[in-house]
Amino acid sequence: MTFWIRINPQGCVEGSVYASYLDEDSTQGAHAEFVPERPTRLYEAAHGWRHERVDRAEWKRRAEPCLTGDCQHNRAAA
Ligand SMILES: [Zn+2]
Incomplete structure (x- = not known):
């Protein structure tokens, strides 16, 4: 099982998606999934x-x- 994770500038993971779910299995494809x-x-x-x-x-x-x-x-942050 492979995932793409979304990491904010503070280094905190804000989201994840299955790699197999993406149209394009690449950094750009993952970014586009989170941010159209x-x-x-x-x-x-x-x-x-x-x-x-x-x-x-x-x-x-x-x-x-x-x-x-x-x-x-x-x-x-707390
Ligand atoms: Zn964190």
Whole structure:
């Protein structure tokens, strides 16, 4: 099982999608799935937003704490 995760400029994972769900299995394809508007994607790409392809083990380690609100990013912001 492979996922694409969406990472904000603070390094916190804000979303994930199955790689098999995408029309285009690429960084651009993943970004387009989260953000349909191209100008917004260009802005985000220039301002530290990232999209990475991860396997299930890495998803559990990196994405799950963020998506459940139990990560160091959320604690730092609190
Ligand atoms: Zn986080």
